[in-house]
Ligand code: HEM
């Protein structure tokens with residue numbers, strides 16, 4: 001996964017969200033429609049055009065006290081509006097480690 | 105053990121209050137992330153995928169039981185109950201909250217532990233052989249020199265804003281356990297023809313995007329001159345190093361571009377020009393540092409105590425002893441490696457309970473001392489041989505007696521995509537699957553010494569270039585793929601591995617490694633021929649054929 005931290009041009013090809021790490025504890029958060037952050041992907045504001053993505057990102061970046069390193073991440077919107085991470089990296093950020101911590 | 109002086113303690117404590125203030129200002133919004141980033145990096149704080157990561161230095165890999173207990177406490181109180189020992193004698197905590205970091209730092213400072221220069225473009229933790237001071241045949245304890253360099257370079261302005269990070273490793277044994285040839289500067293202690301102690305100086309090693317093996321620029325620098333010589337190297341680097349391009353900023357690129365002869369000449373000229381800048385170490389300065397290292401009051405013990413003779417009847421004990429116990433410079437004692445590579449476990453991780461238990465065992469059996477090596481294992485450096493059977497039983501109960509040191513399941517792996525924001529692909533699950541495939545210790549024994557190294561991206565934190573088998577995560581159309589190299593090594597004969605062919609998908613990596621190992625078993629000319637030697641003798645072709653013929 002090319003690090004999204006290297007994101008330069010913003011051109012999205014499908015539904016996307018803005019995600020970052022919460023400043024005080026580093027937790028993964030998603031930008032919400034009411035200009036806040038949430039740890040639940042289900043609460044994320046979903047954008048479908050590059051212009052909307054850019055605007056949402058600008059808003060997220062501006063809240064530097066709330067969260068750091070904001071970037072745009074792809075999601076999949078399943079039947080019934082269920083939102084899933086769009087790639088493995090985002091899956092891991094959203095769901096946690098893919099490994100068992102302790103010896104099996 | 106090394107006893108810190110008042111100056112060190114004051115420095116560490118001041119650093120904590122400084123950082124507390126910086127964090128406060130960050131959380132209140134007074135500092136932006138851009139302003140804060142360099143400050144947090146100076147204190148070992150990174151941002152990973154899910155959280156902040158906190159990297160703490162373990163100078164030359166020596167820890168007291170008290171310090172280890174404090175790691176356990178920090179893991180429990182501020183993290184999720186475990187820590188990760190890295191390839192550069194550091195420990196990393198993966199889930200620390202920024203708001204609580206100053207408290208964690210303060211608790212560590214209490215026991216003389218800090219995170220200074222564990223990240224950023226400065227002189228990093230000066231690493232050494234984890235068997236320093238106890239290995240038989242060592243020229244002298246290399247940690248004395250690591251400590252002299254540490255004192256000189258810590259917070260020194262000239263070394264705090266280098267073009268890029270800078271890593272030094274020191275060894276004093278014939279067999280290099282500190283991987284000095286993949287460091288920016290590698291120092292090998294030895295004696296010259298006159299019996300004086302000094303260093304062979306190597307420069308320009310490093311892995312990452314552009315890997316190089318370090319080359320010797322001076323065969324002998326007298327111990328008293330080592331600071332001024334290192335300073336001369338750093339001056340040449342500071343002057344010519346490529347600050348304009350992060351990918352070309354390491355000293356290895358400069359050495360490569362100038363050529364080793366030209367670089368050596370530049371350093372020599374600088375060294376002469378510098379003259380005496382007050383960096384020549386007099387005898388008393390060296391002895392002062394030496395005197396701060398204390399060695400246990402060893403007893404006079406038999407080479408072969410009865411306890412050991414009796415325990416030899418137990419094949420499980422014997423297997424562990426042959427694998428994990430090494431000779432000590434003092435008769436009747438041993439160095440015991442504690443494998444942090446249990447079958448199915450993440451390489452290098454230890455739980456808080458394990459850390460506490462290791463601290464207790466160190467108190468009971470190793471004069472309160474613990475070592476950390478670049479292979480991501482721990483060691484107890486002074487165990488009386490008569491105690492080995494009891495120690496083994498205790499370690500076994502803790503899951504720390506896996507008899508796989510230096511074997512195929514003793515895998516070095518970086519955190520990869522499970523933690524790291526720079527990763528292309530996962531490392532840890534690959535390591536876990538491999539340890540399950542080779543879980544049979546008889547098979548692993550039969551295969552013999554074989555180092556597998558895994559990195560989740562080209563930064564090479566898992567040293568994949570120098571693994572006997574190296575596995576590098578890459579990305580292809582959003583999927584995890586892995587490039588496989590063979591024939592690398594990180595010791596005194598360090599060299600880069602050779603790519604065997606196209607990258608393979610995640611699900612096939614373990615099968616491919618099994619194929620490579622099977623090919624080796626069929627190809628080796630006798631059981632003692634190590635994997636790397638077979639590769640050296642035959643090249644990569646037969647392995648390549650085996651792997652790709654059916655794929
Ligand atoms: C958040 C986690 C980490 C990040 C962001 C990170 C980042 C990096 C980067 C960017 C480099 C390349 C530097 C360069 O070439 O100038 C590097 C090198 C290195 N890292 Fe990490 N790393 C991380 C974790 C680790 C861990 C857990 C270990 C030990 C297991 C480690 C050990 C190393 C080593 C030994 C190198 C040097 C390789 C060389 O010689 O170039 N790193 N790291």
Ligand code: SF4
Pocket residue numbers: 518519520521524525526527528559560561562563564565566
């Ligand atoms: S090698 Fe890459 S993926 Fe692994 S820890 Fe280093 S930067 Fe992260």
